[in-house]
Amino acid sequence: MAHHTIPTRVYYTIFFTLMVLTGLTVWVAFQDLGAWNDVVALSIATLKATLVILYFMHVRYSSKLTHAFIVAGFLFLVILLAITMSDYLTRDTLIAPKAWDLM
Amino acid sequence: MSTSVFKPGERQLSDPGSGPTENYLNAGFSAKSWLLTVDHKRIAILYLISLTFFFLIGGLFALLIRLELLTPAGDLMQSETYNKMFTMHGIIMVFFFLIPAVPAVFGNFLIPLMIGAKDLAFPRLNLLSWYLYIGGGLLAILAIAFGGVDTGWTFYTPYSSTYSNSNVILAALGAFIAGFSSILTGLNFIVTIHKMRAPGMTWFRLPLMVWGHYATSIIQILGTPVVAITIVLVALERLFSIGIFNPKLGGDPILFQHLFWFYSHPAVYIMILPSMGVMSEVITCFSRKKIFGYDFIAFSSLAIAVLGFLVWGHHMYTSGQSIYTSMVFSILTFLVAIPSAIKVFNWTATLYKGSVSYSAPMLYAIGFLGLFTIGGLTGVFLATLAVDVHVHDTYFVVAHFHYIMVGGAIMGYMAALHFWWPKMTGRLYPEGWARFSALVIFVGFHLTFFPQFIVGYMGMPRRYHVYPEEFQILNVFSTAGATILGIGYLIPLVYFLWSLKYGPRSSANPWNAKGLEWEQAGSPPETFNFRDTPVVMEGAYEYEPKIWLK
Numbered sequence: 001m002a003h004h005t006i007p008t009r010v011y012y013t014i015f016f017t018l019m020v021l022t023g024l025t026v027w028v029a030f031q032d033l034g035a036w037n038d039v040v041a042l043s044i045a046t047l048k049a050t051l052v053i054l055y056f057m058h059v060r061y062s063s064k065l066t067h068a069f070i071v072a073g074f075l076f077l078v079i080l081l082a083i084t085m086s087d088y089l090t091r092d093t094l095i096a097p098k099a100w101d102l103m
Numbered sequence: 104m105s106t107s108v109f110k111p112g113e114r115q116l117s118d119p120g121s122g123p124t125e126n127y128l129n130a131g132f133s134a135k136s137w138l139l140t141v142d143h144k145r146i147a148i149l150y151l152i153s154l155t156f157f158f159l160i161g162g163l164f165a166l167l168i169r170l171e172l173l174t175p176a177g178d179l180m181q182s183e184t185y186n187k188m189f190t191m192h193g194i195i196m197v198f199f200f201l202i203p204a205v206p207a208v209f210g211n212f213l214i215p216l217m218i219g220a221k222d223l224a225f226p227r228l229n230l231l232s233w234y235l236y237i238g239g240g241l242l243a244i245l246a247i248a249f250g251g252v253d254t255g256w257t258f259y260t261p262y263s264s265t266y267s268n269s270n271v272i273l274a275a276l277g278a279f280i281a282g283f284s285s286i287l288t289g290l291n292f293i294v295t296i297h298k299m300r301a302p303g304m305t306w307f308r309l310p311l312m313v314w315g316h317y318a319t320s321i322i323q324i325l326g327t328p329v330v331a332i333t334i335v336l337v338a339l340e341r342l343f344s345i346g347i348f349n350p351k352l353g354g355d356p357i358l359f360q361h362l363f364w365f366y367s368h369p370a371v372y373i374m375i376l377p378s379m380g381v382m383s384e385v386i387t388c389f390s391r392k393k394i395f396g397y398d399f400i401a402f403s404s405l406a407i408a409v410l411g412f413l414v415w416g417h418h419m420y421t422s423g424q425s426i427y428t429s430m431v432f433s434i435l436t437f438l439v440a441i442p443s444a445i446k447v448f449n450w451t452a453t454l455y456k457g458s459v460s461y462s463a464p465m466l467y468a469i470g471f472l473g474l475f476t477i478g479g480l481t482g483v484f485l486a487t488l489a490v491d492v493h494v495h496d497t498y499f500v501v502a503h504f505h506y507i508m509v510g511g512a513i514m515g516y517m518a519a520l521h522f523w524w525p526k527m528t529g530r531l532y533p534e535g536w537a538r539f540s541a542l543v544i545f546v547g548f549h550l551t552f553f554p555q556f557i558v559g560y561m562g563m564p565r566r567y568h569v570y571p572e573e574f575q576i577l578n579v580f581s582t583a584g585a586t587i588l589g590i591g592y593l594i595p596l597v598y599f600l601w602s603l604k605y606g607p608r609s610s611a612n613p614w615n616a617k618g619l620e621w622e623q624a625g626s627p628p629e630t631f632n633f634r635d636t637p638v639v640m641e642g643a644y645e646y647e648p649k650i651w652l653k
């Protein structure tokens with residue numbers, strides 16, 4: 001919990017991992033993966049953010065209540081993205097036929 | 104610190120007329136003792152003063168809008184000027200008055216008192232919130248001084264991000280900074296409510312005002328960051344032409360609306376939930392009855408907080424959003440009316456067979472009940488996809504949200520101001536004048552906004568400074584009403600200021616109300632609120648009608 005002391009080794013490891021992932025992001029940016037470009041870039045970014053939150057922000061060692069609030073934050077992000085995407089993915093559905101198409 | 108067992112109605116602290124004892128107001132008189140205070144009660148007073156200032160500025164713009172609309176022709180100002188008037192009215196009223204209003208003043212003052220704590224969990228952060236609010240507010244004032252903004256309070260792109268040549272960045276930055284004030288207040292409340300309740304103050308003994316603020320805080324910390332980032336994106340597009348929202352640069356304007364309303368619909372609940380909390384306190388006190396359906400009211404606040412995040416697309420039915428998504432949003436919006444209705448029914452049921460008395464706070468509360476109901480029900484009309492296509496962007500929408508924001512949120516604010524004024528200042532306000540002005544506000548309000556439902560339904564669009572002749576009579580009503588409403592708000596300003604010096608001294612519990620702030624703290628409370636940490640032995644609202652009668 002709050003008084004948990006974390007060995008500096010952990011911080012260095014995380015820092016090193018973050019640096020490697022940053023390098024990876026740069027490298028990937030120069031590869032053409034087609035539709036996967038965004039997916040890969042965002043996945044790496046998410047992984048990095050997770051590491052920062054868990055270790056540098058000490059969430060891994062915090063109470064269940066803190067976990068609940070962090071999870072709620074992500075849940076709301078999912079709601080934002082999911083419903084917004086539901087608009088973009090269905091722009092072509094349920095559109096009444098144009099009058100000139102019927103003529 | 105020792106503890107004392109809390110027995111209802113047992114103690115009357117400072118007697119009326121016994122002169123000032125040591126309290127938070129006379130704990131220091133220097134400017135520094137106010138501007139660097141970390142006392143939640145003093146910070147609440149700082150907010151009260153600054154909010155009143157912004158309310159007056161926002162009101163001034165409203166006055167100019169109504170004057171222009173007195174006649175069909177655009178004879179008072181240019182269309183460009185008019186655009187700035189309604190924009191600045193909206194920005195000031197939404198971001199610098201309504202969103203902070205009840206939480207920053209009454210939440211700040213009362214949450215620690217209501218849960219039996221000495222202060223909020225993070226007193227310095229609380230002071231920082233106020234400075235952020237003032238910083239944001241000053242930027243907004245600067246934007247006005249440099250010639251104003253004309254985008255509407257909604258900052259729709261690509262107009263705001265590319266074409267408008269008004270002070271968009273300044274005003275948006277002001278809203279951005281005020282947003283952080285809002286986030287920090289929410290954070291402070293959540294931690295305080297979780298961690299600082301007095302012994303015996305279980306979750307289900309909390310006054311419903313506290314539940315209301317808890318739900319509000321959740322929205323503040325989850326929603327506000329989204330609008331903050333959105334504002335940054337607008338600024339990036341405006342300053343560096345990075346294509347995000349402008350189709351010419353490869354962006355999508357509807358994306359802005361998604362991001363903006365993802366926050367701003369929940370934000371309307373930031374404005375109303377705290378006032379709903381006030382309702383539960385006032386209605387019970389002046390019916391001398393336990394609240395009807397405590398659990399339902401408590402959980403409906405949380406339901407509103409969560410469901411409120413699922414309905415933002417009802418502002419976008421005509422935007423080019425997919426029809427399928429509009430249908431889903433329409434259904435979800437109907438759902439959010441349920442928890443709102445639960446509250447209205449429960450307050451009404453609380454009145455049933457209560458011994459109801461009509462002091463000024465109660466008059467405002469009853470006003471809230473009726474006006475919020477009209478506002479909420481017309482919201483359901485608007486949620487109906489086919490109806491909204493016709494009335495979207497007409498005065499019908501303007502009337503809808505003013506019934507809720509002015510008729511609901513501000514009525515709640517006024518109820519709270521009257522109810523807790525003796526607690527906050529140690530003085531009683533003149534009851535006769537207060538009832539009179541409540542009546543003036545009620546009449547003025549209806550005269551202002553009811554005609555707008557009709558004129559909107561007849562097809563008058565919002566945000567234009569000229570309109571066809573046949574709409575004039577309804578607009579004259581509306582302007583006349585606004586004048587009465589304005590006077591209705593000025594009367595309390597006068598008698599509250601008067602009462603600070605001449606009002607009779609209040610006892611600790613002038614309403615004979617339930618709650619730690621009334622029964623265990625003085626009026627005004629001392630700096631650390633309670634002499635001994637209270638121990639709570641009963642639920643909220645254990646009113647007995649007999650006490651009132653004797």
Ligand code: HEM
Nearest residue numbers: 371374375417418443479482483485486495496500504507
């Ligand atoms: C009881 C449930 C409610 C429902 C079903 C509802 C529904 C709606 C709908 C569908 C619209 C969009 C109308 C349009 O632009 O065509 C709307 C607009 C609006 N509502 Fe509500 N509403 C509700 C409660 C509230 C509350 C509690 C508030 C404020 C405290 C509020 C404030 C607003 C505002 C500010 C707008 C207009 C925003 C703008 O375009 O400038 N509503 N409402």
Ligand SMILES: [Cu+2]
Nearest residue numbers: 368415417418
């Ligand atoms: Cu909405």
